[in-house]
Structure formats: structure tokens, C-alpha cells
Amino acid sequence: MSHTAEAAQPARGRRLETRRRRRIDWLPYALIAPIALLLIAITVYPTVYAVYLAMTDASLLRLARAQFIGLGNLVRMADDTVFLDGLWRTLRWDVAVVSLELAIALPIALFLNQTFRCRGIVRAAVMVPYITPPAVVALLFCYMFDGNFGVINDLLVRVGVLDRYVAWLSDPTGSFWVVVSAMVWYGQPLMALILLAALQTIPPELYEAARVDGAGAWRTFWHITLPHLVPSILFLILLRTIWMSNHIDMIFVMTGGGPGFSNHTEAVYSFTLTNQFQIGYASAVAVVLAIMLVAASSLYVRHLARTVLKVSA
Amino acid sequence: MTKQRNRRLRAIWIATGAAAILLYSLAPLCWILIASITPELKADVSRPWMMNRAVTYFPATPSLQNYFELFSNVPFALYFRNSTIISTGNMLLTLLVASLGAYGFVRFRFIGRSSLLIAMLVAYTIPSVVLLVPLLVIFRAYGLNNTHLGMILAEATHSAPFVLLLLINYFSTLPRELEEAAQMDGCGPISTLWRIVLPLSLPGLVAGGLLAFIMTWNNFLFAFLFTSTNNVKTLPVIMRQFALGEPAVWGVSAAGALLTTLPVALVFLLFQRMLMSGLAAGAVKG
Numbered sequence: 145m146s147h148t149a150e151a152a153q154p155a156r157g158r159r160l161e162t163r164r165r166r167r168i169d170w171l172p173y174a175l176i177a178p179i180a181l182l183l184i185a186i187t188v189y190p191t192v193y194a195v196y197l198a199m200t201d202a203s204l205l206r207l208a209r210a211q212f213i214g215l216g217n218l219v220r221m222a223d224d225t226v227f228l229d230g231l232w233r234t235l236r237w238d239v240a241v242v243s244l245e246l247a248i249a250l251p252i253a254l255f256l257n258q259t260f261r262c263r264g265i266v267r268a269a270v271m272v273p274y275i276t277p278p279a280v281v282a283l284l285f286c287y288m289f290d291g292n293f294g295v296i297n298d299l300l301v302r303v304g305v306l307d308r309y310v311a312w313l314s315d316p317t318g319s320f321w322v323v324v325s326a327m328v329w330y331g332q333p334l335m336a337l338i339l340l341a342a343l344q345t346i347p348p349e350l351y352e353a354a355r356v357d358g359a360g361a362w363r364t365f366w367h368i369t370l371p372h373l374v375p376s377i378l379f380l381i382l383l384r385t386i387w388m389s390n391h392i393d394m395i396f397v398m399t400g401g402g403p404g405f406s407n408h409t410e411a412v413y414s415f416t417l418t419n420q421f422q423i424g425y426a427s428a429v430a431v432v433l434a435i436m437l438v439a440a441s442s443l444y445v446r447h448l449a450r451t452v453l454k455v456s457a
Numbered sequence: 458m459t460k461q462r463n464r465r466l467r468a469i470w471i472a473t474g475a476a477a478i479l480l481y482s483l484a485p486l487c488w489i490l491i492a493s494i495t496p497e498l499k500a501d502v503s504r505p506w507m508m509n510r511a512v513t514y515f516p517a518t519p520s521l522q523n524y525f526e527l528f529s530n531v532p533f534a535l536y537f538r539n540s541t542i543i544s545t546g547n548m549l550l551t552l553l554v555a556s557l558g559a560y561g562f563v564r565f566r567f568i569g570r571s572s573l574l575i576a577m578l579v580a581y582t583i584p585s586v587v588l589l590v591p592l593l594v595i596f597r598a599y600g601l602n603n604t605h606l607g608m609i610l611a612e613a614t615h616s617a618p619f620v621l622l623l624l625i626n627y628f629s630t631l632p633r634e635l636e637e638a639a640q641m642d643g644c645g646p647i648s649t650l651w652r653i654v655l656p657l658s659l660p661g662l663v664a665g666g667l668l669a670f671i672m673t674w675n676n677f678l679f680a681f682l683f684t685s686t687n688n689v690k691t692l693p694v695i696m697r698q699f700a701l702g703e704p705a706v707w708g709v710s711a712a713g714a715l716l717t718t719l720p721v722a723l724v725f726l727l728f729q730r731m732l733m734s735g736l737a738a739g740a741v742k743g
Contacts, residue, residue: 171646175561176573179554179617186614187580190591197590207594252478260471268729269482274736275725276486277675279696280714284485286700287492287707295488298512329485337736390584393677397697411586418682423590430586441582448578452622453571455629456563 198431202424210424217428226405226413227429234389234409234433237324242384244328246377249335254369256336257343267340274333282397285326289313316406319399323407327394335380342376343369379447386440389433486718492711494519523708524716531695532687533713539605540691540717543680544673546609551616551669552662559624560650564636581618585678588614593682603689611679616669623668623735627661628654664735667728671721692717 198217202210221227256267273281289296291311300306312318346369354364392415395401401412408416410433417426434441495516527533562574592611593602601607631654639649655662677693684690696717699710725732 169567172561172565172567172570175557175565179558179577179621180573182550182554182610182613182617183577183580186592186610187583187588190588190595191583193591193595194587197594204593248481255474255478258471260475262475266475266478268726269479271725271729271733272482272486272722275671275721276718277677277693277696277721279675279677279693280718281485283696283700283710283714284489287711288485288488293512293707295512329481333482334736337733386582386584390586392586393693396681397677397693397700411584414586415589415678418590418593423594427587427590430584430590434584434587437584445575445578445582448581448622449571449575452574452578452625456625 194427195431197424197427199428200424202427204421204423213424217425218432220425221428221432226408227410229405230408230410230413233407234411236320237391237395237409238385238388240320240324241327241331241388242381244324245332245335245384246380248328249332249339250373252332252336253339253343254365256340270336271333273329274331276330278330278393279397281326281330282394285322285329286313286398289322313399314403316403319403320407323395323398326398327388327391330394331384335384338380339373339376342373346372382440382444382447386437386444389437486715489711489714491515492708493523493715494521495708496520496522497706497708523706523712526706527709527712527716530709531713533695533716535687536690536692536695537716539689540674541720542605543608543612543691544670546605547612547616547673548666548670550609550613551620552666554613555617555620555624555665556655556662557650558621559628560654562621562625563628564633564646577618577621581615581622583614585615589678589682592679596683602683603686605689607683608679608689608691609673611683612673612676616672619672620665620669623665624658624661627658627665631657660731661735663728664731667724667732668735671724674721 197210199212199214200210201213201216252270256263256270276284288294289312291297291309291314294309294312296312297306297309301309310318312322350368351364354368359367389409390411391409392411395407395409395412396415399407401408401416405413410429414426414429414433417423417429491514495513496518558577562570588611592614596602596607596611601610635657636649636653639653640646644652674691675693677697680691680694681697684694692713695713699713
């Protein structure tokens with residue numbers, strides 16, 4: 145019964161498809177045209193324009209008199225301490241956020257992978273930080289870490305860790321870690337969700353076999369769970385590193401990039417320049433940042449392309 | 458005996474773990490809820506050193522005063538309206554172009570299909586930092602700054618390709634037989650899309666549309682740069698003003714923050730399952 149159905153299907157499908165192909169060849173293009181035109185207008189053209197602007201000294205205040213200066217902005221960058229220190233600040237920000245997100249998300253995912261009552265409620269609660277608007281998260285952490293009436297100061301003084309209130313956000317190191325903790329709080333649920341999805345694809349027989357062989361919890365984790373998670377973890381590190389390098393919201397809302405330039409990653413620096421109307425140089429910084437991320441981005445595109453082409457094959 | 462003890466140990470371990478996770482995930486929001494119902498201390502002129510209010514863990518007299526002040530002192534309702542218009546507009550635009558595009562990619566084989574698809578992925582991975590400046594200049598030239606339409610278009614730079622990917626994944630799971638049956642019965646491709654594919658993929662459309670809505674609702678960057686008048690400013694922009702201490706009343710800011718979170722939280726709770734599977738696909742930008 146099922147055999148005949150399977151045998152009949154490809155033939156019928158092919159016949160339909162050839163007919164469809166011959167008669168309405170233009171249709172797929174017409175279907176794709178709206179999104180393609182939209183993306184050309186709001187992404188492709190602006191990107192080309194950004195590269196052009198990066199080679200000018202354009203200012204938003206005198207746009208018509210912008211001069212083409214070729215690679216002049218690169219020369220300026222080579223002498224610009226904010227830009228040069230920004231490279232290190234970007235790296236520090238990426239490493240701190242991504243590693244802390246992983247360190248929090250992995251235990252949460254492992255915990256949620258167990259069966260217990262109310263698991264649905266806990267899982268929904270885990271996602272709550274991620275659906276809180278980042279600007280709200282920023283405000284929330286500013287409030288909690290406030291030097292005068294912040295709850296964190298109050299708790300730490302009560303417990304005895306601090307003997308007086310600390311103005312976290314006015315201190316370069318303090319503000320960095322406050323912004324990192326806000327970012328990690330906001331970002332870790334996505335990691336936990338993806339790691340949990342990966343955990344659920346591990347066949348239970350493997351754990352069964354390990355138990356029969358007398359492997360303890362730690363060895364089971366090390367030899368079965370972790371190897372299965374490695375692809376997801378690598379993917380998450382790639383994904384989060386790209387987006388954290390480009391991240392502006394949390395740093396800018398909480399600190400404006402300060403105190404001083406202490407929280408100016410390259411993305412924040414470009415944003416600050418834009419707000420100062422130096423759009424030529426701002427574009428140059430953004431484009432250089434994008435070029436530095438090209439290797440990572442192309443790995444990411446390849447991964448997406450492979451998945452999407454396989455799914456829709 | 459040991460079995461029972463093991464079970465009890467496990468119960469304790471689960472309870473502790475769950476409590477720790479709930480505390481970490483929910484405490485900050487609970488804290489802002491408490492702040493929003495704590496009435497502000499009026500400055501006491503005879504005791505100026507009491508200007509800074511102490512940390513109140515729970516107000517002696519909870520009140521909604523901060524919420525009333527939010528609407529009377531800050532044009533909060535206006536910002537809320539703007540966020541709603543822009544997010545809804547973006548959701549509709551995104552769903553329209555992405556569902557047509559996804560149908561084209563999934564159901565047809567044509568010359569340039571995979572290169573077009575890869576081009577869209579590349580467009581998706583272009584970071585907002587690069588797009589900020591050129592969009593600013595282009596929008597000025599076309600009078601799109603400080604308009605809802607401009608904001609809708611800017612937000613589509615990330616929501617449209619994201620929803621396209623999501624819908625390609627979703628449409629691919631639909632059985633082809635139904636469409637073929639519809640075509641046998643004389644349905645054209647567009648009416649097949651309208652009558653068969655779209656109704657069947659309602660969960661995917663809901664997930665894609667709502668994620669586009671949430672992305673737009675939450676985004677700060679474009680809203681900050683492309684709006685300067687109250688008629689277009691969105692809620693995240695106001696959060697920045699609040700964080701700078703304006704108005705200098707934390708309770709009011711807290712009330713605003715909570716009301717900004719509320720719509721997204723409600724949407725998420727109602728459609729949790731659909732949204733989680735959309736997010737787990739792992740293509741989120743930002």
C-alpha cells in the first residue's frame with residue numbers, strides 16, 4: 145500500500161513541476177521581488193553608501209561640501225587613541241559577555257533538561273530577561289547599582305562586604321562590570337534555550353549505557369553531554385561574538401560610553417561620532433569594524449545558508 | 458531506605474536550583490515593580506540631608522501615584538502610541554514581504570535561487586552600526602527622519618530577513634500534497650498561497666509577526682538616531698532619558714519601565730511555545 149503511494153508520488157510531482165515551470169516561470173521572481181527590493185533599498189544601497197562615506201570627511205552639518213579623501217580616515221585612525229584602545233575594549237567586552245553568558249546558560253540548560261514538576265514555569269521564567277527590552281534592562285541595572293540608593297550597595301553593606309556605598313557607574317572598572325552584568329542577564333536566556341534544544345537531541349540510550357557501565361555523573365557529562373554540545377557552543381560563541389562586537393544599546397544607555405572613553409568599544413565609538421555629526425569618520429570606524437569581523441560573519445552566513453538550503457531542498 | 462533518601466536529596470536539589478534560577482531571572486523585575494509602587498518622599502526643607510531616599514524594600518503605603526505622574530508629567534501615552542504604531546507597521550510590512558518571499562524560495566526552483574537566498578543572508582548579517590550613518594543621510598534626503606514610516610523601514614533591516622528565514626523553515630515543513638491537490642482543483646499559485654499555505658502556517662506567521670513586533674518594540678538604536686520629536690519618539694528612547702535622571706524621580710521611571718515591558722511580556726506569555734521555537738532556530742540578530 146505505502147509502496148505504491150511512494151512510487152506514484154515522484155512521478156506526479158515531477159509532472160506538476162514541469163508544467164508549472166514552463167507556464168509561470170516569472171512567478172517566483174515576482175514573489176521574491178518585494179523583499180529583494182526592500183532589502184536593496186534599506187540594506188544593500190546604504191552599505192555601499194557607507195563604504196563611500198567612509199572614504200570622505202563628510203560631516204552632517206556640511207554634507208554638500210564633503211571631500212573624497214580615500215584612505216585618509218585610516219591614517220586618522222592610526223593616530224587616534226580612542227580607536228586604538230577601542231580595539232582592546234571591544235575584545236574585553238566580547239570575551240567578558242560571551243564567557244559569562246555561557247557560564248550561566250550552561251548550568252541552567254542542564255538543570256532544565258531534567259524532569260521535575262513545574263518545569264514549564266521555570267522555563268518560562270528563564271526567558272523573562274530576554275523579552276525585557278534592553279533599554280529597560282539598562283535602566284533597571286542603573287537603578288540597582290546606583291551609588292546613593294541602589295539596592296546592591298545596600299545589600300552588600302548589610303552583608304558586610306562593603307563598608308560604605310560605592311558609585312559603581314562613575315568608576316571605569318565598576319561601570320564596565322555593571323554593564324557586562326546587565327548584558328549577561330539579558331542575553332543568557334537565548335543561549336540557555338539553544339543549549340537546551342541541543343541537550344534534548346542526545347539519545348537517552350547513551351545515558352542508559354553509561355549507567356550500566358558504571359560511569360558517574362561527572363564522567364557522563366564529560367564524555368557524553370559535553371561532546372554533543374560542542375557544535376552548539378561553538379555556534380553560540382560565533383553568533384554572540386559578532387553581535388556583541390556590534391552592540392551599542394546597553395553600553396550607550398547605561399553609560400553613554402563613559403566615564404571618559406572607558407566604555408567606548410568600536411561600535412559605541414562610531415555611534416558617538418555619528419551623534420557628533422562626524423559621519424565620514426563614523427562610517428570609517430563602522431566599516432573597519434565590519435571588515436575585522438568578516439571572517440566570523442562569513443562562517444555565520446555559511447552556517448545559515450547550509451541550514452536553510454538543506455531545509456528547503 | 459537509601460532510595461527514599463536519594464529521592465529527598467533530589468527534591469531538595471531541584472527546589473534549590475529552581476529557586477536560584479527564579480531569583481536570578483525575576484528579582485530585578487520584581488524590584489522595579491516595588492520601586493514603581495513606592496511613593497516618592499517629598500523633600501523635607503527642614504532636614505536637607507534627608508534628600509536621598511533610603512532603600513525601601515517594601516513601601517509602607519503602596520500607591521499608584523507614580524503611574525499617574527508618569528502620564529501627567531511625561532508624554533508617556535504619546536511614546537506608547539508611537540511604539541505601537543511603529544511595531545505594528547513593521548510587523549505587517551515584514552509579514553507581507555517575508556511570506557511572499559519565503560513561498561517563492563520554498564516552492565519554486567529557478568535560476569539564481571540559492572545565490573539570491575545567500576544574498577539575503579549576507580544582507581541580514583550587515584550590522585546596524587554600518588547602516589546607521591547612511592540611513593540617517595538617506596532618510597534626511599527623503600524626508601523620512603522623524604516619521605513613523607522611516608522608523609518602520611529602518612527596523613525592517615533586521616526583522617524582514619529574520620522573518621524570511623523563519624518562514625522558509627516553517628513552509629518547508631508543510632506537506633506538499635495539499636498544495637498539489639489544490640492546484641489539481643484549479644487553484645492558481647497565489648490562491649494556493651492564500652487559501653492553503655498561509656492558513657496552514659498560522660503558527661509560523663504568528664511567531665514571525667510577533668518576533669518582528671518585539672524586535673521593533675525593543676530596539677533603541679534607530680529610534681534614538683532617527684527621531685527627535687515627541688511625535689515619533691519610542692519608549693526605549695525615553696528609557697535613556699530616565700537613565701540620565703530625567704525626570705529625577707525613580708518611582709516614575711520604574712513605572713514607565715514596567716509599562717514598557719508589559720506588552721512584550723503579555724505577548725510572550727500568551728504565545729510562549731511558538732515564540733520559543735522561532736528563537737531556538739538560532740538566527741537572532743543583536
